[in-house]
Amino acid sequence: MNANGGRVALVTGASRGIGRAIALELARHGCHVVVNYLRDREAAEAVAQAIRDTGQGAITVQADVATAAGAIALVEAAMEAFGTIDILINNAGITRDGLLLRMPEDDWDAVLDTNLKGAFQCIKAVQRIMLKNRAGRIIQISSVSGTRGNAGQANYSAAKAGLIGLTKSMARELAPRHITVNAVAPGFVDTEMTRALPADAIEQAVGQIPLGRLGSAEEIATAVAFLASPEAGYITGQVLGVDGGLGM
Secondary structure: OOOOOOOEEEEOOOOOHHHHHHHHHHHHOOOEEEEEEOOOHHHHHHHHHHHHOOOOOEEEEEOOOOOHHHHHHHHHHHHHHHOOOOEEEEOOOOOOOEOHHHOOHHHHHHHHHHHHHHHHHHHHHHHHHHHHHOOEEEEEEOOHHHHHOOOOEHHHHHHHHHHHHHHHHHHHHHHHHOEEEEEEEEOOEEOHHHHOOOHHHHHHHHHHOOOOOOEEHHHHHHHHHHHHOHHHOOOOOOEEEEOOOOOO
16 A cells, blocks of 8 residues: 555556556556556556546556566556555557467567566566565456467467466465465457457357357456455455356
8 A cells, every 4th residue: 555545556558458447447446556558658648647537646657568677667667656566467468360370480479478478577576565565466367268269369378378377376476475366367358459350250259158248348347356455355366257158
């Protein structure tokens, strides 16, 4: 908790989509928020301003979390602004879809670096703070692709499955200091990324979902906010599917 009251949350990839929704939801629950972004400064500033409009503190920090230097700079900026970090949301992610047969090595590396190595870098950078505080919440945004696989997304599915293994390992390592580590695995969610898909692909995806619709970014955010809350203090090492039943 920061000196002015309220917990401090760091959300990677928070300028749009699920990350944006998470940042706004955590602010609604009384958190100050560090809004991380890589390229779209204007969108990140809009998120931060929306948070400030609720009365909570917010800063934006440009950083490439796939690098140690980027993750360290991000954490240092958060500490300078708020004095502590109570919650880390590893949400930053990219896609470079394609069949493995034709997948360039660069596309494999880019997705693994951002989606999986980025979480490693951020946990490594933030855990000393949480260990000192003897408290903390770390939540990874995985995917139903990481639990059941998806054709044409070998790199993305591997990275998201890796996040689940990272979650369980870190949950064991950090539990003695009362730090919980969990993952949320969204299914098909209505975001800019899915809106770019052809209409027939979206229709086919919806046909696989037992609840018969896409999820919303806000529905993912409410699940994250619960896992970040004091009420979830006895939950660690878990993967919460928010996917309309797709992962059954």
